[in-house]
Amino acid sequence: MNRTFAIVIIIIALGLIAYNVTMVDFENPLKGDSTVALIGIVASLCAIILMLIFMTSKKIDNKLKK
Template sequence: MKIFIYILMALAVGLIIFNATKLDFDHLFEGDSMVAAISVLAGVCAILLLVILQVSQVIQKKKKGLKKEGV
């Protein structure tokens, strides 16, 4: 699962980089530039969600470890 999350993060970064090249800062909210801006935002959201998933998995592993020790 860990490798899969890293692959998805790499794809999201690739999406961000690709769409950042399509941005026209003079007309940011018009045409293809608007689609690129939304896609960049979607990539950032995907990375944020994957980081939250990783943190929750670490917490879950620590919680299971504490239950086994009887604490």
């Protein structure tokens, strides 16, 4: 995996967050499809965090090799 792949994953996750926010019923966020949308938002945030950790670890690895 390289930097470009990580950025593509982050962009896809941001798109999924935007889509899932439109699916949330803010009056009843824990009922029906809103629950699924909230789970999707949390999963996308986890994917973004993992990709940021991955990119940081690659930077550290490159510095250690130099």
